[in-house]
Amino acid sequence: MKLVIRPVRPDDAAAIVRILNPIIEAGVYTVLDTPLTVEYERDYIASFPQRGIFHVAEDQDQRVVGFESGEPYATYTHAFDHVVVIGTFVDLKERRRGIGTYLFEATLEAANCKGYEKIFTFVRSDNVASLMFYFRLGFRIIGTAQKQAKLNGKYIDEILIERFL
Amino acid sequence: MRVLIVSRDGEVQHTAEVAPRDATDPPQWTPAPPGGGTSGKIVFVQTYPMDGRRILTVNADTGQVLDLSREHWDAYFALSPDGKSVLLNNGRGGFWLAPVIR
Numbered sequence: 001m002k003l004v005i006r007p008v009r010p011d012d013a014a015a016i017v018r019i020l021n022p023i024i025e026a027g028v029y030t031v032l033d034t035p036l037t038v039e040y041e042r043d044y045i046a047s048f049p050q051r052g053i054f055h056v057a058e059d060q061d062q063r064v065v066g067f068e069s070g071e072p073y074a075t076y077t078h079a080f081d082h083v084v085v086i087g088t089f090v091d092l093k094e095r096r097r098g099i100g101t102y103l104f105e106a107t108l109e110a111a112n113c114k115g116y117e118k119i120f121t122f123v124r125s126d127n128v129a130s131l132m133f134y135f136r137l138g139f140r141i142i143g144t145a146q147k148q149a150k151l152n153g154k155y156i157d158e159i160l161i162e163r164f165l
Numbered sequence: 166m167r168v169l170i171v172s173r174d175g176e177v178q179h180t181a182e183v184a185p186r187d188a189t190d191p192p193q194w195t196p197a198p199p200g201g202g203t204s205g206k207i208v209f210v211q212t213y214p215m216d217g218r219r220i221l222t223v224n225a226d227t228g229q230v231l232d233l234s235r236e237h238w239d240a241y242f243a244l245s246p247d248g249k250s251v252l253l254n255n256g257r258g259g260f261w262l263a264p265v266i267r
Contacts, residue, residue, distance in 0.1 A: 128254040132243035135252040136193065
């Protein structure tokens with residue numbers, strides 16, 4: 001599969017919503033629980049933090065098939081300026097084709113350029129495929145936040161993982 | 166499914182039959198030793214569904230195949246980039262870490 005990884009643009013909003021909403025609606029991959037609108041996503045991209053990292057993967061037909069974004073861990077203190085929190089989303093029909101790995105390579109390079117030292121994220125404990133994806137990329141498991149999410153009345157643990165640059 | 170260990174110049178060094186009737190995931194390699202090359206490298210292969218999911222290794226030096234699976238283990242794996250541990254998943258939501266001991 002030939003892919004182009006490039007920074008996101010506001011006009012990618014529709015494609016991102018097309019990828020993300022089925023993932024949200026599946027209810028088993030992410031703690032996001034409300035489908036997004038294109039307008040919301042366009043505003044989100046337009047106001048993305050300057051130190052943020054946001055790439056999309058385009059296939060040979062210039063169709064967006066995945067994206068990965070990273071934001072500063074917190075902005076209320078400079079103590080976490082070296083930590084970026086990421087999320088990775090790949091079109092449900094295009095999984096297991098290496099798209100996430102290519103996106104992560106771009107994120108890693110950008111994180112270095114932007115002065116981050118560590119990448120951090122949370123994975124639903126019942127999304128073991130995602131945990132294995134990040135593990136293969138060099139993330140280590142720090143611990144489990146128990147009952148961290150509550151979706152449709154059901155508690156879900158989250159696995160905390162990190163990778164130093 | 167066969168694993169072929171191929172040299173840089175395209176010569177097949179070893180052929181290992183790892184899942185004659187079944188499918189595999191893309192193989193995962195332990196990292197190159199200091200100085201590069203394939204010496205000492207191991208290829209980890211996930212096969213399924215022959216007798217349940219299995220985890221096999223192929224020694225790049227000798228072509229020797231080892232089956233790391235246990236009966237009814239039925240596990241998926243991910244190899245860490247340093248080749249020192251595997252994350253195992255029983256397919257029913259549980260996971261555990263295991264060191265790679267050579």
